[in-house]
Amino acid sequence: MKKVRVGLIGAGGMANRVHYPSLAEFADVEMAALCDLDEKKLRATADKFHVERAYTDYKKMLAEVDPEAVYILMPPHHLFDLVIECLNQKRHVFIEKPPGVTREQTRNMALAAEKNGCLTMVGFNRRYIPLIREARRRVDECGPMLQCVSTFYKSSLGARPYFGGAIDVLTCDAVHAVDMLRYMGGEPARVASDVRSLHAAYDNSFNALIRFESGCAGVLLTNWVVGRRVHTFEMHAKGISAFIDGDDKAIIHQSGQEDPLVLDTRAVAGSSDSRTYYGFAGENRHFIDCIQEGHQPETCFADAVKTMELVERIYRSQI
Ligand SMILES: NC(=O)c1ccc[n+]([C@@H]2O[C@H](COP(=O)([O-])OP(=O)(O)OC[C@H]3O[C@@H](n4cnc5c(N)ncnc54)[C@H](O)[C@@H]3O)[C@@H](O)[C@H]2O)c1
Known part of the structure; x- marks a missing residue:
């Protein structure tokens, strides 16, 4: 090798x-x-x-x-x-x-x-979290994504801006939630947003409603001054709903089934080490595999430009 x-x-x-x-x-x-x-x-x-x-x-x-x-x-x-x-x-x-x-x-x-x-x-x-991949696979089996939600909350009251203000919260960190909306919904067609500075001198709450080209509706909910860190995703397709917390579990409801399927993030990843179940080991493996096989990684720079464009549109599309 x-x-x-x-x-x-x-x-x-x-x-x-x-x-x-x-x-x-x-x-x-x-x-x-x-x-x-x-x-x-x-x-x-x-x-x-x-x-x-x-x-x-x-x-x-x-x-x-x-x-x-x-x-x-x-x-x-x-x-x-x-x-x-x-x-x-x-x-x-x-x-x-x-x-x-x-x-x-x-x-x-x-x-x-x-x-x-x-x-x-x-x-x-986040895109390489095994639990998220597995939930996505099950939702995709039921047809195109109809609706998706990406949330990211933190409890950073009184915190200084990132890197002393060299970069804003949405671009620096809430960008994870924006990128995941693209992962779930595809490319955005229309965007409406609400951006706010709450108890801080800088923007720290970013909310958006997105209509994707596919017809899927996406919702972004982020806020840096609330109770605690919560970072979750929802994926919905015909007859199926997945509620996912990459740190914990996915709860998957299917119409006609009384009890939901509950997938544990550690069990799906086969590891209780967050480096593995939270996607870090997988993303590094993906990069090396792509070099070995000679093709672009899923989250290459050209793809990241689209996530940064959506960040920009969220600022530009305030209601
Ligand atoms: N994916 C995630 O969940 C996640 C979580 C935390 C941070 N991050 C990102 O990871 C990145 C790095 O964060 P970190 O906390 O590891 O940073 P860090 O400050 O701990 O480390 C950066 C290192 O780079 C070195 N450095 C800076 N300029 C250099 C230069 N010109 N040549 C050589 N070394 C240089 C510094 O001396 C420092 O040791 C940030 O962009 C941050 O947003 C991602």
Whole structure:
């Protein structure tokens, strides 16, 4: 089996918690080198994952190590230049969400990827949650999606804006819920929204009604100053309704059946480790598989542009 030679930029939280542990498990990945500006994090992460070559200058790392693919895991407002440089060097690129700070950044990254023939992926991990995939499969069996709901609530009263205000809540984090609406409903035809700043100096509640091209109706409900983190999805088709919490379970009702089917997220994933049942291991496997097989990941930059366009439309379409 061919090994994918991967360069790693960023030794922060997501890198250490979910991405590098996943890569370390894959027999067909060589974690060839690591780069971070912070030498303490660099050393600790390199030691933890037995990465021999460590750098504080990513361009030096690219020149000396020549990785086929690069993980770039850092705050969104620092991403753009590094992503463009890697793509122009014809390296495949994985980034976390959000894919840059604006749709324009995402679009230009997607164009650079296309021009250079690179495979790219954004870590929209919710799409790779095994429970969500399984619920979707069962709903799809009953026909086209008629209605879908994506919610994301957090209890962040008094919190500072993301990265000191470098990016808004919808683009930075509630974008997970927006991306999932596209996953469930397809491409949006019409959008009406309600965007608000509640008990904060910045927008922190984003609600939308979307009519998709398929005819499916979608609803987005997000609010960052309520009781607790709740992040759920609903998928409805003819005679079937799935109510899904990726952290917990899916309850699936089918007409004619008295009792719902209840699927446990850990049982479906075959693991009680959130790295697996919450889609992180799966998204990394998907990226490596796509490189091995030579096709674009489902959540490639070109696809992410469409999610960022929907984010923009939610701002533009306020009632
Ligand atoms: N999918 C999810 O559920 C999820 C959850 C949390 C965070 N995220 C996203 O993950 C991304 C990374 O977040 P994090 O919490 O891991 O960040 P972090 O701040 O913990 O780590 C980022 C690292 O990048 C390094 N860095 C910055 N610029 C660099 C450069 N030019 N060269 C080398 N290293 C550089 C920093 O020193 C730091 O160690 C963010 O975009 C965030 O939105 C996603």
